[in-house]
Amino acid sequence: MDKKRMSGSVLVIGGGIAGMAASLDLADMGYKTYIIEKTPSIGGTMSQLDKTFPTLDCAMCTMAPRMVDISRHPNIEIIPYSVVEEVGGDIGNFNVKIRKMMSRVNDNCIGCGSCSEVCPVEVPNEYDESSGIRKAIYSPFPQAVPKRYVIDTEHCIRCYKCVEASEGKNCIDFSIKDEIIDLEVGAIIAVPGFDLWDPSLRPELGYGEYPNVLTGIEFERLINASGFTGGEIYRSDNEKTPKKIAFIQCVGSRDVKAGQPYCSRVCCMYAVKQCVLVKDHHPEIDCAIFYMDLRAFGKGQEEFYNRAKEEYGIRFIRGNPGEIYQAGTDLVVRFEDTTASEPKEEKFDMVILANAIKPKNEMLADMLGVELDEDGFVQEQENNPILTSRKGVYVAGVAQAPRDITDTVATASGAAALAAADLASVRGTQAKEKEFPPEFDVSGQEPRIGVFICHCGTNIAATVDVEEVRDYIKTLPDVVFCDDVMYACAEDSCTRIPEVIKEYKLNRFIVASCTPRTHEPLFRETCQGAGMNPYLFEFANIRENCSWVHHNYPKEATEKAKEIIRASVARARLLEPQQPGKIKVTQRAMVVGGGVSGMEAAYRIARLGFEVVLIEREKELGGLLRRMHHMFPDMDPKEILDEKISKIEGEGKIEVHLETKVEGLSGFVGNFDVKLSDGAETKVGAIVIAAGCDEWKPDIYGYGQKDVYTQLELQELIANDGLKDGETVVMIQCVGSREKESREYCSRVCCSEAIKNALDVRKNYPNSDIYILYRDIRTFAKGAEEMYRDAGLNRIHFIRYDIDVKRPNVDENNVVHIYDTLLQEDKEIKADKVILSSATVPGEGFEELSKMFTLPLGQDGFFLEAHLKLRPLDFTSDGFFLCGTAQSPKDYIDNMAQAAGVSARVGRLLAKKEMETEAAISVVKEELCIGCGRCTKVCPYGAATLVQRGFGVFKANVNSALCKGCGACAAECPTGAMEARHFNDEELYAVIDSILQEV
Amino acid sequence: MWAEEREENFEPKIIAFICNWCTYAAADLAGVSRIQYLPNVRIIRVMCSGRVDPSFIVRAFLEGADGVLVSGCWPGDCHYVSGNEEAKRRMDFLEKILPMAGINPKRFKLQWVSASEGKAWAESVDSMVEQVKTAYIEDKKKLEGLKNIPAATA
Numbered sequence A: 001m002d003k004k005r006m007s008g009s010v011l012v013i014g015g016g017i018a019g020m021a022a023s024l025d026l027a028d029m030g031y032k033t034y035i036i037e038k039t040p041s042i043g044g045t046m047s048q049l050d051k052t053f054p055t056l057d058c059a060m061c062t063m064a065p066r067m068v069d070i071s072r073h074p075n076i077e078i079i080p081y082s083v084v085e086e087v088g089g090d091i092g093n094f095n096v097k098i099r100k101m102m103s104r105v106n107d108n109c110i111g112c113g114s115c116s117e118v119c120p121v122e123v124p125n126e127y128d129e130s131s132g133i134r135k136a137i138y139s140p141f142p143q144a145v146p147k148r149y150v151i152d153t154e155h156c157i158r159c160y161k162c163v164e165a166s167e168g169k170n171c172i173d174f175s176i177k178d179e180i181i182d183l184e185v186g187a188i189i190a191v192p193g194f195d196l197w198d199p200s201l202r203p204e205l206g207y208g209e210y211p212n213v214l215t216g217i218e219f220e221r222l223i224n225a226s227g228f229t230g231g232e233i234y235r236s237d238n239e240k241t242p243k244k245i246a247f248i249q250c251v252g253s254r255d256v257k258a259g260q261p262y263c264s265r266v267c268c269m270y271a272v273k274q275c276v277l278v279k280d281h282h283p284e285i286d287c288a289i290f291y292m293d294l295r296a297f298g299k300g301q302e303e304f305y306n307r308a309k310e311e312y313g314i315r316f317i318r319g320n321p322g323e324i325y326q327a328g329t330d331l332v333v334r335f336e337d338t339t340a341s342e343p344k345e346e347k348f349d350m351v352i353l354a355n356a357i358k359p360k361n362e363m364l365a366d367m368l369g370v371e372l373d374e375d376g377f378v379q380e381q382e383n384n385p386i387l388t389s390r391k392g393v394y395v396a397g398v399a400q401a402p403r404d405i406t407d408t409v410a411t412a413s414g415a416a417a418l419a420a421a422d423l424a425s426v427r428g429t430q431a432k433e434k435e436f437p438p439e440f441d442v443s444g445q446e447p448r449i450g451v452f453i454c455h456c457g458t459n460i461a462a463t464v465d466v467e468e469v470r471d472y473i474k475t476l477p478d479v480v481f482c483d484d485v486m487y488a489c490a491e492d493s494c495t496r497i498p499e500v501i502k503e504y505k506l507n508r509f510i511v512a513s514c515t516p517r518t519h520e521p522l523f524r525e526t527c528q529g530a531g532m533n534p535y536l537f538e539f540a541n542i543r544e545n546c547s548w549v550h551h552n553y554p555k556e557a558t559e560k561a562k563e564i565i566r567a568s569v570a571r572a573r574l575l576e577p578q579q580p581g582k583i584k585v586t587q588r589a590m591v592v593g594g595g596v597s598g599m600e601a602a603y604r605i606a607r608l609g610f611e612v613v614l615i616e617r618e619k620e621l622g623g624l625l626r627r628m629h630h631m632f633p634d635m636d637p638k639e640i641l642d643e644k645i646s647k648i649e650g651e652g653k654i655e656v657h658l659e660t661k662v663e664g665l666s667g668f669v670g671n672f673d674v675k676l677s678d679g680a681e682t683k684v685g686a687i688v689i690a691a692g693c694d695e696w697k698p699d700i701y702g703y704g705q706k707d708v709y710t711q712l713e714l715q716e717l718i719a720n721d722g723l724k725d726g727e728t729v730v731m732i733q734c735v736g737s738r739e740k741e742s743r744e745y746c747s748r749v750c751c752s753e754a755i756k757n758a759l760d761v762r763k764n765y766p767n768s769d770i771y772i773l774y775r776d777i778r779t780f781a782k783g784a785e786e787m788y789r790d791a792g793l794n795r796i797h798f799i800r801y802d803i804d805v806k807r808p809n810v811d812e813n814n815v816v817h818i819y820d821t822l823l824q825e826d827k828e829i830k831a832d833k834v835i836l837s838s839a840t841v842p843g844e845g846f847e848e849l850s851k852m853f854t855l856p857l858g859q860d861g862f863f864l865e866a867h868l869k870l871r872p873l874d875f876t877s878d879g880f881f882l883c884g885t886a887q888s889p890k891d892y893i894d895n896m897a898q899a900a901g902v903s904a905r906v907g908r909l910l911a912k913k914e915m916e917t918e919a920a921i922s923v924v925k926e927e928l929c930i931g932c933g934r935c936t937k938v939c940p941y942g943a944a945t946l947v948q949r950g951f952g953v954f955k956a957n958v959n960s961a962l963c964k965g966c967g968a969c970a971a972e973c974p975t976g977a978m979e980a981r982h983f984n985d986e987e988l989y990a991v992i993d994s995i996l997q998e999v
Numbered sequence B: 001m002w003a004e005e006r007e008e009n010f011e012p013k014i015i016a017f018i019c020n021w022c023t024y025a026a027a028d029l030a031g032v033s034r035i036q037y038l039p040n041v042r043i044i045r046v047m048c049s050g051r052v053d054p055s056f057i058v059r060a061f062l063e064g065a066d067g068v069l070v071s072g073c074w075p076g077d078c079h080y081v082s083g084n085e086e087a088k089r090r091m092d093f094l095e096k097i098l099p100m101a102g103i104n105p106k107r108f109k110l111q112w113v114s115a116s117e118g119k120a121w122a123e124s125v126d127s128m129v130e131q132v133k134t135a136y137i138e139d140k141k142k143l144e145g146l147k148n149i150p151a152a153t154a
């Protein structure tokens, strides 16, 4: 067949966080990537957020560096203010027509904003959810990427003031028409994001009628430091700070009548977060959350919820308000407190509605012909949330179901992996390498230091007096340039750095902002863009190490910030350029753990074209799946297992080692040497930890007694027909989970597991009496809420208990004693079978693996990812990745997303044949070396050796390919002959002296 | 002597040499989690606790540091395999020498903190501040004792 050559490029439709994550992975793997974005800037909903739950990371701070990365990436082209008009062709060769809307601003725009200043038209700003104001010629927010302004032709009055203001720049051109461009791409990733349900459709809640009833996202803009009030919370009618705020959950979600039978998945946590943020600024404001089930199911979320309750005193009221009305300036909330069974009224002066997430998939259906489910979300295929009904078209994020950022990013990487796998044979055909200008020489020059001091919104500036610090730093010797900026990592600041380096002939640059552990690569690269060696950049951390941890000491924090930066200036003076070496990458991966996640990860990596070594401790692949008989929502684990195993065997690139453990590991990212317990030795470039969880063996609720089982044991029982019809089955939820003393986290899967099993019991034993004793029902996953409703219709009884009121108890006769908090009465149920929804716990092997690979475990005993929101699949240590339940409990579908996602993360690394080695390594000053050999004894890598330089003359020598730059040899050297470059004695002495210098 | 030069209610200045992979990560975590601790500490980041040359600590004391904290990964967790063992060996030795140089060993501490222990980091800073203050009181007393001795024997 005369098949046309496939295209090595991918189209990403949507520039939100999902589109960004997918593009970066694709571009790094060697695919040309186009991002189409309807608005003038990428960033999406996440760019509107203040902080993200549960870590309270500043959203803009974590995403801005990625926006900059995208804008600079040689393989990514952003096509803003554009929409897809038509899609033809097929996987491998899609033809896409794109309409670039006439923005009337051309490529000459430098984002100076002088046009916007003079524009007389004021329009509600969409970015501020229409609360703030923007002009008719505008850029949606200061960190926008690209920086280019657009004219909103609908509101422009053609006064041409902007044209006058930009005289001579030739950037505004009213003759520009819509432009149609044609693209040819091999695959498409659609990440359209989501809409929100209009809460005025529940008129009894007063949205649209009362000015102080807001939606969650409107409130987010109100409390955002970069929002239209600068983060000041006040009522729009009387400009007063509210004293009491009510947060109302499930507005339009979990509501069949409203059209959203599903759970929107993020509202509980964002409400809790917003309360915490309110309390941080105004401890005196009373915050109450009205909820039905508090769904804090993700990693770190239950812990966050507890803190909100205990440390911040946020009130949680179980009840769904039926009406809100205004009385004077107050808003009266009418509700029934379900734990007191009485109707109540309470006055508030602001109400926040958590309105439902709605799909925004029309384009996907109409233009791409992708099948949607009855709610309008994408109908997933093969139980994989990324696969659509059209080949070569993938989705991520909320397109398939509501998702938080962590899960969105995982699916986005997954989509990138699947698209990349389709195009593996043409990888690199349209990609380019990053190029930097030649480095300028600084030898012999006096230091000329530039400093940027970051406000980080209010993250730094709320505690540290940034202007005062700036004025002080300006007075230091050798500082020739110093300025303060809103966000140092945002595109506008990063563009300025090379400019000021050139303008002031700087040869050292300091950014005083956040932590080098996340942001150093970005700024180093920025300096490289100006021809400065990246090691002449110095980082001063005044956020994590200062403003964030000294809230109550603004004066001391300001002084401390000055000293931190002063010490950086002292070090910067002595910094020298460093040059990395190059080594080959072993384009092969190892996956540890042969459960479903590990198998899927191995398969996906192989599909990208790389060999994989898959290690499993047990005799066979499958892990926990082997103990299951029926999986939520409705899957046969046996079938899945067979299919996965045959895929692994069929792939041909996967080498499976059963009953095997890793016994030894040496080497580093790109080239690990692994010793296996079966005697095999192998070399891999990347390692994925996909070890799975276990079910906890309870020591409570009568476990061990006859007829008391866990949910997994119940599945076995049902499969073997071990129940009798007419029996009373009592299930207890949260057994060993959500317990502060032992396992604070929520095990995430138990609610839907229990309900599914209850329905299975009902189906097989129609006359059983089935009870589920729960604290909150957390059926957030797609289809789970519907199943929960179904369970109610199928005579499954739900009884709510509260451990703070009274714990249930199972006596020796299997009588279950429970206090029903909704009926406020004690109950006794004689159970024939007691089923415990036992906690999901870290696998037995986690600790051993953590030691073996020196990878961190979190306080909950699960592996600790590099960044909960934006890097859930990476470790901070280069070359190590994780997926599935190694990271936290999750269900099959989420595991599949993570497994696909991790393959993209691995693919990014293995796609390169060569990588740079550490530049900051040790070197020997031979004239000082006395050949004592102490360095050779402390070097863990055998990099330091003695070489003979003459008769009886030995000198130390460092093998630069082996040295990792830990500096142990330099600390050991008695003569100062061993120098740890970039952390040498002189630099460290200068830092010490500068900190302690008397002023 | 050190204690003599300090005011009654002084706020000690503490230099902390911490490794990039565990303790610095913990300090980041403390930051992200907004765990509050005393502002007396100045962090110097090194790649590994094994990089900390005892001479850095001596230099810090000479230049007027009230306390020095060295912190890295827990034994067995060092990103560079064994750097923290070297650190331990050197610091144990240093701790023995400090009193000989007239430095109250309470002004020095070596502490392991893992990447997930944001809280432990905050606590170790706070407790170090306390410890240095205690050292100050001890030294002050000693000083007074010393002053009394010559008076009695003269």
Ligand code: FES
Pocket: B019, B020, B021, B022, B023, B047, B048, B049, B050, B071, B072, B073, B077, B078, B079, B080, B082, B083, B084
């Ligand atoms: S890296 Fe933390 S002590 Fe070595």
